[in-house]
Amino acid sequence: MCGIVGYVGPRDCSDVLVSALTKLEYRGYDSAGIAVFENGKIEVAKSKGRLTDLVAKMEKEGKPSGHAGIGHTRWATHGEPSDVNSHPHSGRRVTIVHNGIIENYKQIKKFLIDNDRTEFLSDTDTEIVAQLLDYYYDGNPVRCIRKVLHEIRGSFALGIVFADRPETVYAVRCESPLIVGQGMGEAFIASDVPAIIKYTKDYYLLEYGEIAVLKNGSASFCNLHGRMIEKELKTADFDEDSAEKGGFEHFMIKEIHEQPTAVKTTITPRIEDGMPNLSECGITPETLKSFKNIFIVACGTAMHAGMVGKYVIEKLARVSVTVDIASEFRYRDPLLNEDDLVIIISQSGETADSKAVLNLAKEKGAKTLAVVNVKGSSIARESDMVIYTHAGPEIAVASTKAYMVQLSVMYLLAFEMAYAKGRIDEKECRRLTAELVKTPEIIERAISLEYNCQYISTKLITADSLLYIGRGLDYALSMEGSLKLKEVSYIHSESYAAGELKHGTISLITEGMPVIAVATQTSLLEKTVSNIKEVKARGAMTIVICDEAAEFDNDAADYTIRIPKISEVLMPMIATVPMQLLAYYTSVNKGNDVDKPRNLAKSVTVE
Ligand code: F6R
Secondary structure, eight states: OOEEEEEESSSOHHHHHHHHHHTTGGGOOSEEEEEEEETTEEEEEEEESOHHHHHHHHHHHOOOOOSEEEEEEEOOSSSOSOTTTSSOEEOSSEEEEEEEEETTHHHHHHHHHHTTOOOOOSSOHHHHHHHHHHHHOSSOHHHHHHHHHTTOOEEEEEEEEETTSTTEEEEEEESSOOEEEEOSSOEEEESSGGGTTTTOSEEEEOOTTOEEEEETTEEEEEOTTSOEEOOOOEEOSSOGGGGSOTTOSSHHHHHHHTHHHHHHHHHGGGEETTEEOOGGGTOOHHHHHSOSEEEEEEOHHHHHHHHHHHHHHHHHHOOEEEEEEHHHHTTSOOOOOTTEEEEEEESSSOOHHHHHHHHHHHHTTOEEEEEESSTTOHHHHHSSEEEEOOOOOOOSSSOSHHHHHHHHHHHHHHHHHHHHTTSSOHHHHHHHHHHHHHHHHHHHHHHTTHHHHHHHHTTTTTOSEEEEEESTHHHHHHHHHHHHHHHHHOOEEEEEEGGGGGGTGGGGOOTTOEEEEEEOOHHHHHHHHHHHHHHHHTTOEEEEEEETTOOOOGGGOSEEEEEOOOOGGGHHHHHHHHHHHHHHHHHHHTTOOTTSOTTOOSSOOOO
């Protein structure tokens, strides 16, 4: 939520800030702004709307010209999107950009008012921090930042400039992610590495409470106590191309096409001699045998990957798995103890509710395992064990390739756990692993159904509402299909267990209402087909996603998407593809902003 950037160096600062913010727009895109030192004075430009609106405004009114500054792209938390609520926000001598939330901003505002500070322009919590910094500023920026850090509560990262410290940018991280990029004679701050990858692959990861000072093209660091610290310089393992559209119209479709490679890169290092081997992630067969209960906790799409994980782990390893939504789990006083494993799945590794669950699990003494895409993210660093998914940067707000690799990790875990527990023998484990190895190629074949999905999506664009149905693994999968479709097409959609329809929901079916049935599990096919016929008899337009060999009455489906076959248990990895393509093309056909759906942001770092 919200992206922040900063720059100090020889380039045109406004251009660098805008270019870096373009890569962070996935974090929020309801307003944007920059502050740049121009001839020793802080000049601010900001605007409601997309970054392009800010650029247009600067083209008309002039852009600040200089070599040091900060920038912001916003997902509103306090105060509606407006010019005035856009960042940067200023006190008299201090200007800041902020990602995250300040929980005690009301108390601080009262403190400021009680001390004759009443000049508030916006409704934001950020402005309160700018004013508080200004209140305490005595000419020593780091001391002032440290003082303020002791008074504000919440999860946040800040980029700060002080009017009397030209050409210098200060940054601090408390929870919300922040990196400091180091180029040749130039330094950057950013909420995420892809923002600056065009300029440098080298970066420092700020830890909780650390302050960075960017000056004369390089960065120095100190901790919360003001002590200077040395930090390890890291190098990003991806390049600019991974963060660009590479000839595709949108990131979402590019990322759908990247899935075969992402799966291959994720599973290959975890398979040795034909068997799953997660030891590089600190997971041994003994560890996997030792848990009584498994909890998979996550949000949104990542939680849906957990749903598939539950079906597969329970089926193969015969261990009880509870899947829960992180924002629910954290407040329901869950029964957790030392014998339990809590698996947190997260693309960003920064999701506030998922992080809270991780802390709760640790408090209760449970072992924690993170399945995370972003290297060095909080959830990855703070878990006992971590399996990185190697999807590369996922830029589209709607997750596709990250979900796919999360599924692949669920399978690796299930296979290794089932074998470790003696629930499957070596031959079966090898067979399943060999099937998993085949998935990249079969996903590729499923992607070649793109034009079929594009055509069928034209049948969805006029719908107000639709249903996704399935049984067993297909039901788990249909949850993701439904979420994907609704978030990018804005068509109301629900996923329903096919057998549950008759208990109420079937009353929603009217003439022409689309019902998408996922029917990849042969043993359940007949039953799902009966449910499809029931809705069709009541006027529904039915679309069936099934394997290429599935046999059922032709008149059950108005449209059929036949996908290549693989072992039944692995079918979710293949059936996911047409669901993503249906969502993508429905959104494109409706003229929506596919990569940045309304009201959303990637990386949800507030509760
Ligand atoms: C939907 C989507 C979200 C995320 C959810 C969790 O396409 O991307 O539902 O899955 O916000 O985010 P992470 O995985 O970063 O914890």
